[in-house]
């Protein structure tokens with residue numbers, strides 16, 4: 425099979441949790457600047473809201489229903505035929521095993537049918553590289569703060585594929601803490617964005633939440649205590665007259681959010697000092713949080729550095745970040761099809777529900 429090295433189009437498929445995302449990255453699009461020419465996303469949040477969290481089996485079944493129509497739509501949107509594609513990238517892990525298997529099976533089957541290589545992508549590498557789809561991009565090396573529903577970590581990104589995790593959450597991830605606290609407050613799943621919205625009406629100075637693990641050295645995080653703190657504050661709130669309760673609730677939301685963000689900023693500052701990096705990349709669902717963005721912009725200004733984010737639609741799970749990561753991996757590995765990791769020559773469908781980011785290049 426002849427691979428056109430100058431014009432590369434990568435189909436990216438994301439299905440690790442409750443979003444089915446399909447996108448196409450084209451290195452010749454937008455006057456040869458390269459970019460996303462198709463972006464299709466289906467969110468299952470309504471399906472899971474009823475249960476207050478993701479139900480893995482329902483997630484897998486819904487991915488099965490949506491994945492092929494979304495791939496069709498992406499090809500149409502990019503005005504692309506299957507044969508125009510160079511390779512198919514898919515999220516290989518970490519994530520829900522059934523959900524991952526749907527994306528991996530679709531990618532492998534299409535790769536086999538269309539005679540294209542397939543490339544397994546680490547979901548967190550996708551998040552980490554998403555800011556590279558913007559106009560202003562960081563140079564390697566940089567520090568990355570990954571804040572999603574399943575992960576909170578500080579990563580020293582030395583080069584593409586060379587990731588050292590220098591800090592991570594020992595219990596709940598930041599997004600998980602947002603979602604659990606939101607649930608306690610009676611907000612719908614996924615509560616993170618709703619809690620952030622409620623916090624806009626609050627006054628955080630009314631309550632002070634702790635900044636966990638900031639009173640000792642190190643770069644790890646622990647957010648699970650904050651939801652317990654919030655629960656206790658909410659119980660105390662029952663004593664208030666009913667008309668005062670909505671404002672008091674918003675105050676708790678604001679104070680909770682401030683505590684999470686302050687803690688993230690304190691650890692980022694430490695990590696910048698430890699690594700000497702001047703660029704900070706913030707990615708993952710929680711990077712959509714506007715207060716976090718403001719806080720880290722101020723921090724990086726003081727540090728005479730720069731902070732980089734994906735646009736809002738690429739903060740949460742999406743196919744664009746997987747298509748772009750696939751493009752980077754494709755360039756990095758020998759473009760000879762036999763050397764493309766998990767290439768079409770290997771039809772085995774293999775996913776990694778648990779997969780450390782630092783091992784992503786070794787599997």
Ligand code: KG4
Nearest residue numbers: 572573574599616620709710712713740741
């Ligand atoms: O990256 P993502 O889409 O999925 C995972 O890979 O986990 O992140 C989803 C998480 C959820 O916990 C959601 O509540 C949180 O990101 N999130 C937010 C905001 N938008 C999404 N948390 C706080 N503020 C937001 N604006």
Ligand code: ZN
Nearest residue numbers: 551572740741
């Ligand atoms: Zn994610």
